[in-house]
Amino acid sequence: MAPLGVALAGLGTVGAGVFALLRDRAETLAERAGRPIRVVAVSARDRTRDRGLDLDGVAWFDDAAEMARDADADIFVELIGGEDGIAKAACEAALDAGRDVVTANKALLARHGTRLARLAEETGRTLGFEAAVAGGIPIVKALREGLAANRISAIYGILNGTCNYILTQMRETGRPFDEVLADAQALGYAEADPAFDIDGIDAAHKLAILTALGFGTEIDFDGVHVEGIRHVSADDIVFAEELGYRIKLLGIARRTAHGIEQRVHPCMIPQAAPLARVEGVFNAVVAEGDSVGTTVFEGRGAGAGPTASAVVADIVDLARGLRLPVFAAPAAGLAPAGTAAMERHAGPYYLRLVVVDRPGVIADVAAALRDEQISMESMIQRGRAPGEAVPVVLTTHETEEAAMTRALARIETLGSVVQAPRMIRIESLVS
């Protein structure tokens, strides 16, 4: 069979990893794909940079969109990144030119996934994005194919390795967020500008993609409720342990009576939950289906090796002729997202207050909760320091987010409450 020609845009660590893997594993991959796979064209910013790759006989393009349009290739692989600009233009050009696309670009898909899926369908092509979610873990394939017989009720998981590393380190060392973040940056586990990871945007991109895939809906990134981990304190971590929980940044998509919830925020989860012991830079995704029950997929969520592994798996699928609807169901048939409003979320809550230690404070807080019909589950006030500021921790039974928001606004106005109250949602993770 004729070789499959690949045009590769982006030669950073992942792009170079894909190039090397296709070269070093050529024989095995040809056997698995039923035909040889060849990189026929590449594009990157700087032609002169030595990447340790032998580009002899490979066409060079300075412009990725031009390569997507003009290269003599079957597949266009986009490893440039960015939600707009050249990455988007090049993917569109490739689909327009009748080429399949493989991308690791979660931002692009979270913003433009539905439209790209439609474009792919119109041109009879497809778009592979295994590498865009949870690195090397084949969760896209699992949801699109392996669990195809299931009605999915929930998908959730640890989708950002940087946050998980920071939270793990905070727990293990007892050190505060800022110090641990600085260390993570020094070690290369966090970017110089860490906002994208620690504010939850990256996890939200991935969650929006998983939601579309698992529930057969259009992508609704703007509907994802997003909170990052900046406000998780060393105190919260200690209290969580004491209460039998562990704090994780989760992305959660779940069918509810009000629509599909999509939310990314720090969660307190039971220490016995499978996700609780997923530590450090690892990712894990749980999918709950009506036939299969609960399934868990775990592995490295980032890095050149895992990401290249996923990109090449997509390329091999395309070489075999596997051409599936981008989000499992035909793009025209994707249901509107119908994302549930966050105010309708219901669950138990953890609250941490800093209050002046004097009689009546807890009574005032309790009254604020009572007036919103919120039932307290536990209260911890450690130590005594009359007249000084002390932390008080409360947990509640299940309540609606809107009621909690109103109660927190009132609590904040109490004279004895000296800091904005901190709230972390408790997730039992029991389906």
Added chain:
Amino acid sequence: MAPLGVALAGLGTVGAGVFALLRDRAETLAERAGRPIRVVAVSARDRTRDRGLDLDGVAWFDDAAEMARDADADIFVELIGGEDGIAKAACEAALDAGRDVVTANKALLARHGTRLARLAEETGRTLGFEAAVAGGIPIVKALREGLAANRISAIYGILNGTCNYILTQMRETGRPFDEVLADAQALGYAEADPAFDIDGIDAAHKLAILTALGFGTEIDFDGVHVEGIRHVSADDIVFAEELGYRIKLLGIARRTAHGIEQRVHPCMIPQAAPLARVEGVFNAVVAEGDSVGTTVFEGRGAGAGPTASAVVADIVDLARGLRLPVFAAPAAGLAPAGTAAMERHAGPYYLRLVVVDRPGVIADVAAALRDEQISMESMIQRGRAPGEAVPVVLTTHETEEAAMTRALARIETLGSVVQAPRMIRIESLVS
């Protein structure tokens, strides 16, 4: 597109589950498969039994092989079971007749998988078997497609839910094997004749299949070293906890200098290992690849729902036209198994002896180990009871199985050793 016709052999709980799923989820499945999927023929032992299924318009065959040959179907689904007999004859007949086969039959594949793969290839068909390993967990798809870019160095996991349930119960209740097994039988978690599960055969079938798939070799079920869990005592479980381990029945396939090890036996694994907290009837499989690193797949390993989920996923793949080599690489290209001899296995060991409590006994045991160059790591002798039988537990540093076998033979002959020594292999599970 024309509907895909399915001939379904076996209407037990799984077969009935598949039938119901294809009927109840028809619209979604048609959308995902790009064409309707219809059960056009069924076969089972007893036509008169009421299974709660509406078989109107579905052809009935008393003989599965006849159905495989003659039914007007594209796919033959084998849910009869058994490594020979009608299941095998019917699968062969279906492939001969140019039909694809989907099966949940691990025994059949472990015994005849290589030959069936060759037959499928000769007739231009394929054989799907996602349901044969780890129930609803899409591990076959992950190894064949999702991790296709990787050179796999090891695959291991908890492959038998019955054994895992029994070991979990023994640990949680402190009760002995026989009692827990009887309970498991009463609850339906173990068969009336439990040998197949508790002696490790079922796990060995699955391991042999995973090995072929992950390493691109012919199936070598006879090469799998198999030990079950009958000899795991309540004492072993207590000592394991004390030593920081948990006892699990694992199936392990690993590349070594002597070939690919394939072994199923009780293991002591670190309590911090991901597999240690996979409890009850759950299964979990770990795959280690050179690009992706360590990946873990977890879910229900048995039951009508999970198994039907996997069978239907295979059917949807075939409906889409996905037709891959049975064991990822073309059958003609599968390497000989080259299974490593168990005597060449190297690792640390746990030994439990029952000895007469008198001076010099440990010295005799230590000498037997020393003479085989086996280095002791720890020794526990609880309590004192001079002149009576007491348990003594030893752990060793890494040593070769052959040396351990010789040392155990000598220890058994010592006058103060009053029972056959028990040995459990320690697995660090660090790659």
